[in-house]
Amino acid sequence: MLPAVSQLPIGTLPQPWRTIGRHAVLPRLSVDEQARLDASTHLNHFLAQDVVPAMRERFEPAATTSPPANRDQAFALLERDPRYAIWSHLRRHTMELRQQRNLESALRQSDTLAAAGRETLANAPGVALELDPTFEPPAYLVETHAHLLPGGYLTDLGPDDVTVGAAYETSSYAVVPGRSGPHSDGAGRALARWLATRFPGFRPQRILDLGCGAGLNTCAVALAFPDAEIIAIDAGAGLLRYAAARAASLGIHNVRWVQADIENIPARFGAADLAYTAIVLHETSHDALRNVFRGCRERLAPGGLTLHIEQPPYNDRPWFEQCMRDWDGRYNNENFWSRLYELDLCDELSQAGFAPARVFEDAISAVPWNTDAREPGRAEDYGRTGNWQVVGAWSGAS
């Protein structure tokens, strides 16, 4: 169990930053720093709830009169509304602001956080943190500062540095804001609940979490399967140090935090019963996706399961929704966003060697933290709301 945390009973309104779940390596934000983030999350909420429906109201009749033939034409139609440029500018601005401010706050405390992480790990001898000083990160992580986080995921300021993980978690909380729960683990809790509902008898003993980042979702999976060994893999040393210290501070000890390339999963862990990615693939590349899927097939035990949670594909979604979703691919430093959501991931799993009859897809939703965090009729904040797709496959012949 994670420590009890109270978010405010405000439905889907933005949770103030101070309701974030605390632990040993979480940065402390001053009242002013919190106020800046809260103002930004409220602006973003307003943009999604008030401006997007207004843009849609103007877009729909125009799209009926002259139907777009493709997404570029739909964007051109959208750009005729002067509000779209302002909305885009402000949306980009709120994203930049929260990333830059959170990174500044983490950098200001980098020595303190490093010491807190070191001490936490020293007092948790069972926690395994396996960094590889010779590790070469994939180009797509070096070249892209994902989600406008300055420096991207690979910032590493020294032997105990956890700055990037701290910035990542605090930004994650602010971006949704708070709707993924105080521990920003909505996808992990969703995965655990989905498995318990769909395959209640499935009790994996060894689990591969590919692209674990700061370990936010990993911890939810580790709590759901306390008897399993979780091997959480990521490219970023700073992220992994943060993840290990954070998990230890939260009392989670069944995870090995490993620096490795998810495109080339090390064989030393043995066969896994479950290998998954949670909202990771859009930050990779098409080649990487194929390597990850192939690696999952190779590393799964017979009867093992691979699962991949992502935003849903574009398919035949209305043009307006596609434009809203594709905005992140165009303007939010998301490497593989637009292309990924045009792919048939079930087909990709089959091409990776999974038996087509054992491949499946399903809808999967975040588990609200607050019982009142559902607001009927609320406009969806596309790409920010926890309504995802899961694709998966069982290993073995059909």
Next chain:
Amino acid sequence: MSAPARAPAVAGPPRPRFLADASNEKLWDVVVALSSELSATRGRLDALERILTAQGALPAGGVEAWEPSTAAGVERVHEMQDYTRRVFGTLGRD
């Protein structure tokens, strides 16, 4: 008695234009003006905190340490939502 001499609001001759778009020029004017207003508010708040602390009404670090009650926290969220709509509401309207 003659009226006191009043300085003009802006210096002449006409202001040069630096940006291609006149509305951008105005927008920057507003940004800089708001920034100075905010700076004035921060300076006044800082002065208030220091005075209250000197008088013993507010412990040093009292604002940083303050934790609103749940009821106050909810009120503040709603106030911030109203505030955001007052400032940006025009964007949601034609």
